Amino acid sequence: DAGVIQSPRHEVTEMGQEVTLRCKPISGHNSLFWYRQTMMRGLELLIYFNNNVPIDDSGMPEDRFSAKMPNASFSTLKIQPSEPRDSAVYFCASIKGVLGYGYTFGSGTRLTVV
Amino acid sequence: DQQVKQNSPSLSVQEGRISILNCDYTNSMFDYFLWYKKYPAEGPTFLISISSIKDKNEDGRFTVFLNKSAKHLSLHIVPSQPGDSAVYFCAATTQGGSEKLVFGKGTKLTVNP
Numbered sequence: 001d002a003g004v005i006q007s008p009r010h011e012v013t014e015m016g017q018e019v020t021l022r023c024k025p026i027s028g029h030n031s032l033f034w035y036r037q038t039m040m041r042g043l044e045l046l047i048y049f050n051n052n053v054p055i056d057d058s059g060m061p062e063d064r065f066s067a068k069m070p071n072a073s074f075s076t077l078k079i080q081p082s083e084p085r086d087s088a089v090y091f092c093a094s095i096k097g098v099l100g101y102g103y104t105f106g107s108g109t110r111l112t113v114v
Numbered sequence: 115d116q117q118v119k120q121n122s123p124s125l126s127v128q129e130g131r132i133s134i135l136n137c138d139y140t141n142s143m144f145d146y147f148l149w150y151k152k153y154p155a156e157g158p159t160f161l162i163s164i165s166s167i168k169d170k171n172e173d174g175r176f177t178v179f180l181n182k183s184a185k186h187l188s189l190h191i192v193p194s195q196p197g198d199s200a201v202y203f204c205a206a207t208t209q210g211g212s213e214k215l216v217f218g219k220g221t222k223l224t225v226n227p
Contacts, residue, residue, distance in 0.1 A: 004157070031213050042219030043158070043203060056214060091157055095213060102148045102205075103215065105157030 002026075004106035006092050012112045018080040021109045023092030024073055033103060034067055034077050035091040043091070049075065082113045117141045118206050120218035128226055133191040135221050137204030140185065144206040148215065149178060149189050152201045161202075162189070165209070194225045 005024040013019050025032045033048040047057040049069045057067070064083070069075040079086055089110050093103035119138045127133045145166035150158035164171040164178045164187070171178050177190045191198055201222045205215040
């Protein structure tokens with residue numbers, strides 16, 4: 001079991017550029033979550049999918065953010081255009097529906113927008 | 115408005131002593147609570163959980179206590195070890211609802227040798 005795989009680990013981009021973060025959940029997990037971690041707000045949920053369908057995107061900050069899950073093994077979080085305030089660590093997590101053992105998180109993508 | 119609050123950003127304890135990390139919540143619908151541990155440059159990892167039908171859950175050196183009337187939970191680590199130094203996040207959810215977790219901002223624990 002390779003765990004939840006996120007790429008890239010680090011991303012530095014200029015303001016106004018498009019950024020795409022990628023996530024491969026654990027095989028067999030049917031729910032996927034995108035979280036953002038900042039000092040000010042801690043870990044906040046951006047969006048989550050169940051069986052590849054977006055269920056709750058109320059945490060997506062604004063229209064510049066979009067997320068897709070075209071199949072059970074892949075999801076993307078896109079920011080277009082990026083802004084310096086988007087700088088944060090973005091985590092992807094997956095579960096197999098029962099919360100007993102909680103989410104399995106990826107190692108995160110540290111995004112810096114300059 | 116933070117529904118899950120960890121009011122201590124940091125905590126420092128001596129090796130071998132008890133570490134107590136606290137968490138408060140405001141949403142009375144929450145009925146399942148989890149603690150996660152996070153090392154630098156890694157994602158959070160699940161540590162221990164408790165359902166609202168219990169007031170205590172124990173796993174080795176880690177014990178979580180839940181006081182529903184006070185909407186308060188705490189994580190006790192006994193004895194504390196230097197390897198426990200990490201950021202600890204409290205999280206809450208509603209079973210039977212969506213699977214989404216609401217996290218606190220975290221408490222950075224430092225265990226000094």
